[in-house]
Amino acid sequence: MRTNAPDPLDQLDDAQAAAAFRRLVRHLRDRHDAQNIDLMGLAGFCRNCLADWVRDAGYDGDTAAARELIHGMPQDEWKATRQIPATDEQIAAMEASVAKNAQD
Template sequence: MDPLDVLEDAHAAAAFRRLVRHLRHRTDAANIELMALAGFCRNCLSEWVEDAAGQPRGAARDLIHGEPYAQWKARQPAATPDQLARMEASLKRNA
């Protein structure tokens, strides 16, 4: 059994909220860089929330980004070819 399976939901929820608030604060950590390094980003988190809640895609993005997603997306710089290549290599490591 994975020890995460016995973590109390209240503690897991508190840690998740702290992670989301941290990512909202760290606007310098671009999604493309998160994807290149860790294989996930804010959009992934929003999809995981939607999957857990049984909601259609897009419903949780505003929540995770802390503002309307379109507004957040408009401020993001375009990804460079190097960033995209690093992201693709990182995603291959995901299960």
């Protein structure tokens, strides 16, 4: 739940935040067993969301470039070598999880 109270996260040094973000992205690159659909089902975000957030933060590249940055390879290659078909259960979990996301 979001409030109007100050968020201590905003006090985190940008260099520390950037280092943590890069570590998260590299971790996700190594853990391709954590499928995007599973991330969406559990947390309401995935690698593609991270790429969108990078663009929202001012990245000059297009969507494909941002996704390549996050995936560590072109998205089509990621899909062909890392992604497995989603089950009906995974899709339902993703839809329920995304519905919980706060609207900005």
